[in-house]
Amino acid sequence: MSTVLTAPPVETKTNYLNESYGIKSWLLTKDHKRIALLYLAAITFFFAVGGFFAVLIRLELITPAGDLMQPETYNKAFTMHGVMMIFFFLIPAVPAVLGNFLVPMMIGARDLAFPRINLLSWYIYMVGGVFTLYAMVAGGVDTGWTFYTPYSSTYSNTQVMATAIGIFILGFSSILTGLNFIVTIHKMRAPGLTWFRLPLFIWAHYATSVIQILGTPVVAIAIVLVGLERAFRIGIFDPKLGGDPILFQHLFWFYSHPAVYIMILPSMGVISELVTCFSRKKIFGYGFVAMSSVAIAVLGFLVWGHHMFVSGQSVYAGMVFSILSYLVAIPSAIKVFNWTATLYRGSISYQTPLLYALGFIGLFTIGGLTGLFLANLAVDVHLHDTYFVVGHFHYIMVGGAIMGYLGGLHFWWPKITGRLYPEGWARLSALVLFVGFNLTFFPQFILGYLGMPRRYHAYPEEFQVLNVMSSAGASILAVGYIIPMIYLIWSMRYGKPAPANPWGATGLEWQIPSPPPSYNFEKTPVVTEEPYVYSHEEAQVV
Amino acid sequence: MSEHTAVAAVEHPAVLQHQFDDLEQQMDASTLGMWVFLLTEIMFFGGLFAAYTVYRAAYPEGFAAGSLRLDLMLGGLNTVVLIASSLTMALAVRAAQLGKRQDLVAFLSATLGLGLVFLVVKVFEYHHKYVERLIPGPNFFFDGPHAAQAHMMFCFYFAMTGMHALHMVVGVGLLTYFIAKARSGRYTAQYYWPVEVMGLYWHFVDIVWIFLFPLLYLIGHRGVH
Ligand SMILES: [Cu+2]
Numbered sequence: 117m118s119t120v121l122t123a124p125p126v127e128t129k130t131n132y133l134n135e136s137y138g139i140k141s142w143l144l145t146k147d148h149k150r151i152a153l154l155y156l157a158a159i160t161f162f163f164a165v166g167g168f169f170a171v172l173i174r175l176e177l178i179t180p181a182g183d184l185m186q187p188e189t190y191n192k193a194f195t196m197h198g199v200m201m202i203f204f205f206l207i208p209a210v211p212a213v214l215g216n217f218l219v220p221m222m223i224g225a226r227d228l229a230f231p232r233i234n235l236l237s238w239y240i241y242m243v244g245g246v247f248t249l250y251a252m253v254a255g256g257v258d259t260g261w262t263f264y265t266p267y268s269s270t271y272s273n274t275q276v277m278a279t280a281i282g283i284f285i286l287g288f289s290s291i292l293t294g295l296n297f298i299v300t301i302h303k304m305r306a307p308g309l310t311w312f313r314l315p316l317f318i319w320a321h322y323a324t325s326v327i328q329i330l331g332t333p334v335v336a337i338a339i340v341l342v343g344l345e346r347a348f349r350i351g352i353f354d355p356k357l358g359g360d361p362i363l364f365q366h367l368f369w370f371y372s373h374p375a376v377y378i379m380i381l382p383s384m385g386v387i388s389e390l391v392t393c394f395s396r397k398k399i400f401g402y403g404f405v406a407m408s409s410v411a412i413a414v415l416g417f418l419v420w421g422h423h424m425f426v427s428g429q430s431v432y433a434g435m436v437f438s439i440l441s442y443l444v445a446i447p448s449a450i451k452v453f454n455w456t457a458t459l460y461r462g463s464i465s466y467q468t469p470l471l472y473a474l475g476f477i478g479l480f481t482i483g484g485l486t487g488l489f490l491a492n493l494a495v496d497v498h499l500h501d502t503y504f505v506v507g508h509f510h511y512i513m514v515g516g517a518i519m520g521y522l523g524g525l526h527f528w529w530p531k532i533t534g535r536l537y538p539e540g541w542a543r544l545s546a547l548v549l550f551v552g553f554n555l556t557f558f559p560q561f562i563l564g565y566l567g568m569p570r571r572y573h574a575y576p577e578e579f580q581v582l583n584v585m586s587s588a589g590a591s592i593l594a595v596g597y598i599i600p601m602i603y604l605i606w607s608m609r610y611g612k613p614a615p616a617n618p619w620g621a622t623g624l625e626w627q628i629p630s631p632p633p634s635y636n637f638e639k640t641p642v643v644t645e646e647p648y649v650y651s652h653e654e655a656q657v658v
Numbered sequence: 659m660s661e662h663t664a665v666a667a668v669e670h671p672a673v674l675q676h677q678f679d680d681l682e683q684q685m686d687a688s689t690l691g692m693w694v695f696l697l698t699e700i701m702f703f704g705g706l707f708a709a710y711t712v713y714r715a716a717y718p719e720g721f722a723a724g725s726l727r728l729d730l731m732l733g734g735l736n737t738v739v740l741i742a743s744s745l746t747m748a749l750a751v752r753a754a755q756l757g758k759r760q761d762l763v764a765f766l767s768a769t770l771g772l773g774l775v776f777l778v779v780k781v782f783e784y785h786h787k788y789v790e791r792l793i794p795g796p797n798f799f800f801d802g803p804h805a806a807q808a809h810m811m812f813c814f815y816f817a818m819t820g821m822h823a824l825h826m827v828v829g830v831g832l833l834t835y836f837i838a839k840a841r842s843g844r845y846t847a848q849y850y851w852p853v854e855v856m857g858l859y860w861h862f863v864d865i866v867w868i869f870l871f872p873l874l875y876l877i878g879h880r881g882v883h
Contacts, residue, residue: 220677225677226676226677227676227677228677229677229678229687229691230687230691231675231677291698295691295694295695295698296691298690298694299687299690299691299694300687302690303683303686303687303690304677304678304683304687329694329697329698329701330697330698330701331701332698333698333699333701333702333704333705334701334702334704334705336702336705337702337703337705337706337709338705340817340821341709341817344813344817348794348795349795349796350794350795350809350813351794351809351810351813352709352810352813352817357806357809357810358717358806358807358809358810359810360712360713360716363709363712367705367708367709370705635676640679
């Protein structure tokens with residue numbers, strides 16, 4: 117399980133990339149690895165679209181006056197930024213790209229259980245994307261990504277319907293991916309690969325999949341009801357007709373809080389792999405890290421009311437949701453402590469993936485701790501709907517989820533493409549990202565604490581310095597995203613050929629050639645030991 | 659493991675998919691896949707049921723008054739029809755297990771017929787509601803003290819039975835596909851389980867109705883008046 121690159125890189129053999137050519141061989145593929153690449157292309161596109169709107173927002177906020185955009189335009193900009201980034205990038209990013217590519221390989225299977233459904237999920241994703249892009253060019257939507265009623269169902273005159281249809285459709289791609297992973301992990305593990313020998317990446321994806329299949333249908337029905345209400349003016353959420361707008365918030369957050377864990381849990385799985393590999397040490401407390409993923413998935417379903425402390429929810433419900441929200445900190449902290457303990461006295465090599473992992477640990481810790489402020493009933497009254505919230509969830513989603521995604525993408529890039537990326541550039545851009553990220557979002561904590569509300573295109577003059585810092589950070593952040601995009605694409609053609617196991621990592625995916633053959637394993641592997649049997653002696657990494 | 663695969667592939671060249679080692683694994687995966695999908699469906703309908711519960715608790719009189727305007731006869735008839743279709747579906751699975759092709763086609767067709775009866779009855783019911791101006795929206799008209807609340811009740815009546823009917827339509831489509839495949843001899847005693855997996859879906863849709871019927875048709879205190 118732990119042979120290190122003595123063998124020369126395997127070339128000229130057929131692999132999943134050169135087995136067949138042509139656009140049709142990609143668009144009709146049932147190979148999980150190719151579908152992962154289809155997803156990679158798609159989510160990168162939507163990330164760029166979401167990023168474009170972020171640029172607009174940060175440009176507007178450089179000056180206190182609302183001089184760049186009309187307020188309505190600004191509302192559309194932050195709505196489209198949220199919709200694109202959350203539904204079309206963060207939720208599918210790690211599962212649909214890295215998960216799709218790695219889940220079968222890590223458990224010694226030839227493919228996911230349902231390859232056709234896997235391809236279908238990509239098409240569903242694209243159809244959802246087309247509807248939402250249509251909504252964008254046909255005038256945009258201004259409700260915020262949260263679609264609160266009755267504004268979304270009765271009053272907004274923007275493209276709510278097209279966006280809602282797009283997101284409704286998109287949800288099924290997420291459900292199908294989760295369903296596929298659950299069945300695959302249950303039924304297709306290689307002989308000897310018991311549950312507690314599974315890589316932590318698999319545990320994280322299993323927990324994520326459970327959230328995807330249980331949470332997504334609830335937001336689907338909420339969207340259906342909003343659509344029906346908009347189409348027929350029937351009043352399910354309209355107080356004038358006896359409807360209850362808060363009910364929508366319940367249904368929406370029942371999904372959308374756990375959705376935060378759809379975004380962060382897979383990245384946590386990535387971080388577990390990176391930390392143990394680059395400290396050449398067995399992960400500390402394997403069982404705790406695995407079970408904390410499950411605990412986060414379960415607890416995540418019980419805390420949605422913390423978004424509604426000031427919405428007119430009963431005080432007692434608020435108290436219960438507050439306590440439960442605090443509880444989520446326990447499994448999250450277990451992960452952070454175990455990663456730190458794994459690093460302790462390891463032979464650490466600061467390769468790019470580990471830089472991202474360290475960034476993740478630091479930023480996620482800040483994001484998580486500021487979450488505790490918001491879970492506090494009294495403090496939340498002050499901080500609710502301020503930039504403090506914006507800073508908090510960007511620390512989790514950008515500092516956490518995207519750092520994990522990029523770290524994982526670098527770690528498995530040699531496996532995916534068969535090429536090595538330029539290490540120097542990669543380390544530089546990881547650093548640029550870290551600096552840019554903190555400069556962008558740390559000032560937002562202070563802004564929020566001082567009382568600057570979110571979702572306004574203009575603000576009082578005393579907030580300008582911090583806003584300019586944030587916008588300056590965003591431009592650095594943009595550079596940090598563009599550099600990897602360039603060198604990763606460059607490396608697909610010009611990168612050095614990668615050996616089967618460039619990091620000397622354990623795990624079944626490293627035992628097969630880079631890039632892998634279409635069927636992954638010529639012979640179904642038999643697993644005889646626990647994961648992560650690293651020892652200090654073999655700490656030789658390319 | 660790989661020899662095993664080769665053997666299985668020779669035995670069932672047509673039906674064993676390459677990612678599975680043998681047919682048993684394929685069957686297990688398909689069955690679990692359907693159960694997971696049904697969990698998703700439970701959550702989907704669960705959202706609706708939750709919303710229904712909120713409003714029924716808030717507006718008990720209006721929901722009762724609205725319920726009295728539903729046609730108990732037709733609703734009851736449809737309940738019987740669906741329970742019967744569950745029986746014929748179960749018999750179809752049995753026929754598939756035994757490899758009796760003609761019985762399989764007959765029972766699947768009977769299930770299909772009952773499903774269509776249900777949908778036709780539903781169309782009649784919807785039409786009556788249209789004639790009686792009980793479709794939610796600006797044209798809604800309800801004679802009685804709780805008109806606005808009854809309006810909400812009819813929102814849920816149409817949303818819930820509509821979603822259910824949509825699932826029935828999908829089920830009817832699936833049945834048509836399975837009947838065609840069964841006639842061409844696709845299913846054998848070894849490869850019977852696609853019928854069983856589809857049957858799970860059919861039973862699920864039936865069970866949803868078993869909950870919908872009392873929650874919509876039987877909350878009106880008919881005996882009391
Ligand atoms: Cu939340």
